[in-house]
Amino acid sequence: MKNRNVIIGLAIFVVLITIPFWYGAGKESKAPELSLDTPAIQALDEKKCIEDTEFMRSNHMELLNDWKVQVVREGNRIYVAEDGKEYLMSLQNTCLECHSNKEEFCDACHDYSGVEPNCWTCHVEPEEVK
Amino acid sequence: MGLGFSFLIACALILGVLLGVEVLGLNYLFAVIIPYLAFGVFFFGFIAKILKWARSPVPFRIPTTCGQQKSLPWIKQNKIDNPSSKAGVVARMALEVLLFRSLFKNTKADLHEGGKLTYQWEKWLWLFGLIFHWSFFLVIVRHLRFFLDPVPGFIRILENVDGFFHVDLQALYLTGFGLLLAVTFLFLRRVVIPQVRYVSLAADYFPLFVLFTIAATGILMRYFSRVDVVAIKELAMGLVTFSPTVPEGISVLFYIHIFMVSTLLAYFPFSKLMHMGGIFMSPTRNMANNNRAERHINPWNPVVEVHTYEAYEDEFREKMAAVGLPLEKELSKDEAAATKA
Structure with missing residues (x-):
């Protein structure tokens, strides 16, 4: 009786603690490879985002948030990048100009890591523009 | 003594990661080998400990009771605090595990002039204990988003509820801050209250330092010093599918985070943290108080030769x-x- 309860308890523990191991068992999980194949990027001489890739990968949300504050509250629309180049602070006109492939670019990583950014609660999703 | 010792050990662990990752470049060791070892120690250590405890004899019915026992029909029984049936035991256990009911009854004893003893209302330990355990549990469940691909819907729902409040444009997870706040309280309580400090040992402080570091690095990575989340998920998925890879460009903060989690896991089966499994095996909690209704014979009574x-x-x-x-x-x-x- 007592032993039966212990075995049941341990079985529940084992099943719960090993969820990650059996949930996707047999399936391969690959980090998404971002597609940079858009007409605007292909037309660039130097294929480089406004800041370097590593920075953009981890900090793009912070950058966008800063842009929002700068534009909406300070009325400042010019972003000066690390290398001195100037850009218009605009999600739709700057970011999405090059990265016009939201599904293969934005959504690929966000879906993979379970992130739901709330850009599109205000901004129009690029597909709808066309 | 215990406080300083634990603090030094925790600092040494953090410095060890910094040195190992930043100077020696032992990324594979800290991201793959140590987490695997730590999980193995936790998994098998936990099971071994529970089996060991299950083998220890419980010869007597010794439930603690805090209410009226089942008696004559016109005397009202306290069915939860003095359970006489299995259902009562389950209810008592569930309330204990999920809501820390016995801790809710905690009072503060004070001795006044003339030997007068008073008991005061004291719910802070219960409150912060509850915040700590529930926050930690929900934080762990939320972390499944790094280990499951595709991310299941219930995790999204939990994230939305937990991140109900937004600061700027991003969700502020209440459980993350709840965890840090509660750990800080539980630590200060041990340091500030002289009686509690007197009974606190290194084994009490050390888990708190480890948990504090885990929560602090987690919050730093999420709100202050950004990390490459996709690379981290790639690492986590590599671990759970047994094809580990260490992507480039993961911040050292993450290595501290995962190393402290590994430390906690490896330390778990050998420490007081085993109350996670042990609470279910408390003989004073998991038995019905039916000593008078049923006869319980000690199963390992030896055969005694008697001369009648x-x-x-x-x-x-x-x-x-x-x-x-x-x-x-x-x-x-x-x-x-x-x-x-």
């Missing part, structure tokens, strides 16, 4: 009769005749 009075009289009946001692069973006629002769 009956056997004694059988052995000495003739001698007893001869000296005129009273007998429960009189001598038969033949025996009586033999004695006289």
Whole structure:
């Protein structure tokens, strides 16, 4: 009786603690490879985002948030990048100009890591523009 | 003594990661080998400990009771605090595990002038204990988003509820801050209250330092010093599918985070943290108080050789009769005749 309860308890523990191991068992999980194949990027001489890739990968949300504050509250629309180049602070006109492939670019990583950014609660999703 | 020792150990662990990752470049060790080892120690250590505890004898029915026992029909029984049935035990256990009911009854004792003893309302330990455990549990569940691909819907729902409040444009997870706040309280409580400090050992402080570092690095990575989340998920998925890779560009903060989690896991089976499994095995909690209704015989009572009075009289009946001692069973006629002769 007592032993039966212990075995049941341990079985529940084992099943719960090993969820990650059996949930996707047999399936391969690959980090998404971002597609940079858009007409605007292909037309660039130097294929480089406004800041370097590593920075953009981890900090793009912070950058966008800063842009929002700068534009909406300070009325400042010019972003000066690390290398001195100037850009218009605009999600739709700057970011999405090059990265016009939201599904293969934005959504690929966000879906993979379970992130739901709330850009599109205000901004129009690029597909709808066309 | 215990405080300083634990603090030094925790600092040494953090410095070890910094040195190992930043200077020696042992990324694979800290991201793959140590987490695997730590999980193995946790997994098998936990099971071994529970099995060891399950083997220890519980010879007596010793439930603690805090209410009226089941008695005559017109006396109202306290069915949860003095359970007499399995359902009562389950209810009591569930309330204990999920809501820390016995801790809710905590009071603060004070001795006043003239030897007057008073008991005061004290719910802070219960409150922060509850915040700590529930926050930690929900934080762990939320972290499944790094280990499951595709991310299941219930995790999204949990994230939305937990991140109900937004600061700027991003969700602020209440459980993350709840965890840090509660750990800080539980630590300060040990340091500030002299009586509690007196009974606190290194084994009490150390898990708090480890948990504090885990929560602090987690919050730093999420709100202050951004990390490459996709690379981290790639690493996590590599671990759970047994094809580990270490992507480039993961911040050292993450290595501190995962190393402290590994430390906690490896430390778990050998420490007081085992109360996670142990609470279910508390003999004073998981038994019904039916001592008077049912007879419980100690299952490992040894066989005792007894010499009953009956056997004694059988052995000495003739001698007893001869000296005129009273007998429960009189001598038969033949025996009586033999004695006289």
